[in-house]
Structures are given as structure tokens and as C-alpha cells.
Amino acid sequence: MATIIKQKSITIKCSNPSTNVESITCMALESSAKQFSVNMIWIYSNTANLSKDDFMPSDQLQTTLSNTLNYFPILAGRATEDTKGNVIIHLTNEGVLYTEAECPNHTLDYFIPQTLLEEGFDYEHINTSDLAVKVKNDCTGPCMSIQVTRLKCNSVILSISAFHCLTDAHSMSHFINAWASGKPSQSMPMFDKTFILYPTEQQRQQINSLTRPKNCVFNRNAISLSNEPFVQVQQQRVISKVYFFSVNELNNIKKEVSKDISTSVDYISTYDALYAHMILVIAAATQTSLTDNIKVLQSLNGRSSFISCCSPAVLNYFGSFPFWLYAEIPSDREPTLSSLAQLIHEMYSKQTEHSLREYNAYLMSGDGDINKNRADTDIINRDFYCSSWRKGNLLDANFGNSGFPIYSGLTDLLYPRYFAMMDTRARDGSVNIVLGMREQDYERMIQQNMLHKYQ
Incomplete structure (x- = not known):
């Protein structure tokens, strides 16, 4: 110790x-x-x-x-x-x-x-x-x-x-x-939050009557949720590990996804494909039925969505963009790697500055009490949530003689259905995933040998 x-x-x-x-x-x-x-x-x-x-x-x-x-x-x-x-x-x-x-x-x-x-x-x-x-x-x-x-x-x-x-x-x-x-910031942080607000008075007057937008994880009308998604105490030992996915392995997963993808999808990203793969791996290990109205969650960094209507300075917005989106896996059929990747892709690709403003406005609708907003999900026992920290320059912080960090990630991770996707120090497109699983589920995952089936 x-x-x-x-x-x-x-x-x-x-x-x-x-x-x-x-x-x-x-x-x-x-x-x-x-x-x-x-x-x-x-x-x-x-x-x-x-x-x-x-x-x-x-x-x-x-x-x-x-x-x-x-x-x-x-x-x-x-x-x-x-x-x-x-x-x-x-x-x-x-x-x-x-x-x-x-x-x-x-x-x-x-x-x-x-x-x-x-x-x-x-x-x-x-x-x-x-x-x-x-x-x-x-x-x-x-x-x-x-x-x-x-x-x-x-x-x-x-x-x-x-x-x-x-x-x-x-x-x-x-x-x-x-x-x-050790120098003045080259990209000056922007603190002005007006870009996320409705720009016209007519739109602002409609805030009180807004209903919950599609894909919005937060719910203002949830009377009582049995589980808080991030703070429930674990009842079993959780085994947390970092899993490495090489560029070749990621390409193989994407190729497998592309075999049965809809022609309406313009492309499938590494994030789409790997997230879909991890859902199937975790579901098998935890013996979760994916036809039981399971939610798939993701975080959306929407800064880039506002460039066209505001300015490039929005990219330097210093604040938090916890747009937690979700979609339910269709319950009428067993999902496939391709169908899950498409679900994930379409969830975020449809978001614009208009939908993000509506999302934020909904959270202060009605009487405006922020405390009524609840994340309507359970990532301890049912749902899945992947947060991508890739392409965010997290491995660029060089303190002079320190060199670049060999690793950057979460301080701790104990959640069995939440995992983070991160760049590796190889800087070649390979990915680290840090995932915590209950001990019996982890042992089952190792026995099933699905995690790296596309190596």
C-alpha cells in the first residue's frame, strides 16, 4: 500500500x-x-x-x-x-x-x-x-x-x-x-455565456412552457429516482483497469461495423465503433439484456456547434458542457455492433446550436428551479455511459523539464457501466479505455474473451 x-x-x-x-x-x-x-x-x-x-x-x-x-x-x-x-x-x-x-x-x-x-x-x-x-x-x-x-x-x-x-x-x-x-495563455479563455442563451425576446418568453427535448438526460419532472447515477455506493469489489486498443484493432472494429451499416450514415468514427463494441462486451459480462429499454448515454462537447452563429472564440469557452445525451436501444430486436454504432452516431450528429440552446433553456423552464433537474439514468445497474476525452490535448502539458505526461485520465474510477475513452502517449490514434467492473463481472468478461476479439 x-x-x-x-x-x-x-x-x-x-x-x-x-x-x-x-x-x-x-x-x-x-x-x-x-x-x-x-x-x-x-x-x-x-x-x-x-x-x-x-x-x-x-x-x-x-x-x-x-x-x-x-x-x-x-x-x-x-x-x-x-x-x-x-x-x-x-x-x-x-x-x-x-x-x-x-x-x-x-x-x-x-x-x-x-x-x-x-x-x-x-x-x-x-x-x-x-x-x-x-x-x-x-x-x-x-x-x-x-x-x-x-x-x-x-x-x-x-x-x-x-x-x-x-x-x-x-x-x-x-x-x-x-x-x-509558464506563459500568458495563447488562447484566452472566454467566460461570456450569452451564446448558449436564446437570442430573441420571443424565444425567451417561451422558456416557461418548454417540454423535455429529445435526447436530454436531465428530467425536470422526475418525482423520485431510485438511483443517483454517479454516487451510489458499490456493494461489491470493483476491478478497474486501463485497456489499450491499437490503431489496427480499432480499424478492425470499424470494418466490422461497416459490414452492416445503413447507407444513410455518412461515416462511423472510432468513438462510435469502440463504444458500440464496449456495450456488447459489458452487457455480456454483466448479463444485461439489451432489449430491456436500456439507455446509451454520451457527453457532447458542443462548443464547435456555435462557431457559425457566434465566433471562433467559442472554442475557448471556459466552462462546462455536460450535455448528457441519451437514446434507448430498440427493444424489439437484439442490437448488433453496427446498429449500436449507428445509434450512437446519430444521437450526437443531429445536435446543433438550436437543440443545445433548447436543452439548456428546458433546464430553467417552469418555475426555474435548477434543483429539480435530475439525470434520469442508472449507470450502476442498467445503462451505459462513455465519455470521450480524446483529441483534447490532455497529453500536451509539458512543465519545462517534465516532458509530456505518460498518462492522463481519471483520478479514480469505480463505476461498472461508465468508462472514459482517452488518447494514449503513442499519439498515433490508439485509445485507452479505463473501466471499472464488479469482480464477478470482470471474471466473466475474461472468460468470454470478447474484449479484444478484433485484435
Whole structure:
């Protein structure tokens, strides 16, 4: 077991804060994700065998962090809620939480065996080690918390925890790359949220009467949901691993999908094909019937949808886009790899800036109480959810002598039907999937030998 010795946490503030102490109100969609946090790690290998004082030195990390916060002041602020449950961020410059830690009894290979990076590896030591100081899930205290853990070999595991109403993986990547560069951000973050709002008064007057849009995971009329999708305590041991899919294997999966795909589909992406494959693998392992009104969920980064009607600056929007879409697998027939890939593809390809604005507006319809929004799904026992963190530059954060991270992903993962899809350090289109499964389901998956059937 890893021994993690933590120093007393400090707060890092903007080095040159603005005198304009204003506030920013999160969009309805962001406020609806306020009970969740985003928890990520970046792992840096000390390949040059530098000393602890020379490899990613603490004073340099703190100085550059303070300077970077000048461009991301929202992270150094504090949150409150209004009477409708909307999260308001006050730019008070009270700082982000920063913690230095040390693991004196283990080297990097304990957490991530470098000889297995192209084969996959066990996530248990990452899951069970105290590698983060997480932010609270009630929007109190610091909006962001950073822990820098120095290992016996002087390699570094850097973790960031932040309110999900403020950041998603896209925003997190924007921030850490700016911090790592040690320079003013080349892509200035945009905080203006008006692009997501209805542009005309006539549209705004219709908000109160909006009904739930198609594909919208959130439901304002759910009286009582038996399961919270992300916070239910696991009753069994969960085995978490990173599974590696090579470019050749991914191409084979896509070829298999294309054998029976509808001519109406313009293309099938790696995401579509691999997600469909993983649904079949997990369903078989968990003995889940896919004809029982099962929901397939995904996250949509919709920033690019607004370029044509707003400006390219929207790509640098710093906030959270937790557009959780869903579609139900048709219950009248057994799904195939091709039909699932097509379902996944059509779900997000039909989304435009109009549908995304309607989605956000629905979440503040009726009496406007954000607290009524519930994610109407169960990814513990029934449904499937894949979040793609690919093509987001998460492996580009080079802190000078650190080199690029050898891995970036979730700080921990214990959910049996939620998995993340991520780029690998090979940067060749190969994919890492981190997945947690109940022990008996994991053993069944290994026996069925379906995971890498297209190698």
C-alpha cells in the first residue's frame, strides 16, 4: 500500500488580480452538474533521474500557477447559489487549494507499469492511493484543488479536482496547458455565456412552457429516482483497469461495423465503433439484456456547434458542457455492433446550436428551479455511459523539464457501466479505455474473451 505524506495545504491566488470583483452566473446546464466534480491526474516520468528539487520544482509550479490564474480568475473565486439553485461564482481571488505530497515507499511502476503502457494496466493502486484533495460537492470552499505527489523515484503525479459546473475535460486541458507553458495563455479563455442563451425576446418568453427535448438526460419532472447515477455506493469489489486498443484493432472494429451499416450514415468514427463494441462486451459480462429499454448515454462537447452563429472564440469557452445525451436501444430486436454504432452516431450528429440552446433553456423552464433537474439514468445497474476525452490535448502539458505526461485520465474510477475513452502517449490514434467492473463481472468478461476479439 502506498504511503502518502501530505504537507499542509496552502492557497494560491492570482498574482495580479483584477480590481473588478464581479460575479459570473453559471448556465442552467452547468448548475445542474453542481453536485459532481471533475477529478483528473497527469503522470510525469522522471526519465532524466533529476533530484526532487530539480524535477518540476515546487516554487516554479506555484509561481506559474499564480500567474496563470490571472487569466482564469473564475477558478480562484468562490461559489454561492441563488434562490433558484443557480451557481454564482464570485471573483474574489480567495485562491485554489494547493497541496504538496510525497510517496516515499513506491516508484512510478507501482502506479503505472511503464512496460505495460501499450498493453493496458491495473488501476487499483491509482484508485486506492490518496493522490488528491478533492473539492467539496456542495459548492463550498475552493473551486479547484491541486495535489502534486512526488514518488520515491522523484516522478510526479499531478491531480486536479474542480467543480464540474466550472470545468469539463476541455476546460481542464485549456487550463493545465496554459499553466505548464509558464506563459500568458495563447488562447484566452472566454467566460461570456450569452451564446448558449436564446437570442430573441420571443424565444425567451417561451422558456416557461418548454417540454423535455429529445435526447436530454436531465428530467425536470422526475418525482423520485431510485438511483443517483454517479454516487451510489458499490456493494461489491470493483476491478478497474486501463485497456489499450491499437490503431489496427480499432480499424478492425470499424470494418466490422461497416459490414452492416445503413447507407444513410455518412461515416462511423472510432468513438462510435469502440463504444458500440464496449456495450456488447459489458452487457455480456454483466448479463444485461439489451432489449430491456436500456439507455446509451454520451457527453457532447458542443462548443464547435456555435462557431457559425457566434465566433471562433467559442472554442475557448471556459466552462462546462455536460450535455448528457441519451437514446434507448430498440427493444424489439437484439442490437448488433453496427446498429449500436449507428445509434450512437446519430444521437450526437443531429445536435446543433438550436437543440443545445433548447436543452439548456428546458433546464430553467417552469418555475426555474435548477434543483429539480435530475439525470434520469442508472449507470450502476442498467445503462451505459462513455465519455470521450480524446483529441483534447490532455497529453500536451509539458512543465519545462517534465516532458509530456505518460498518462492522463481519471483520478479514480469505480463505476461498472461508465468508462472514459482517452488518447494514449503513442499519439498515433490508439485509445485507452479505463473501466471499472464488479469482480464477478470482470471474471466473466475474461472468460468470454470478447474484449479484444478484433485484435
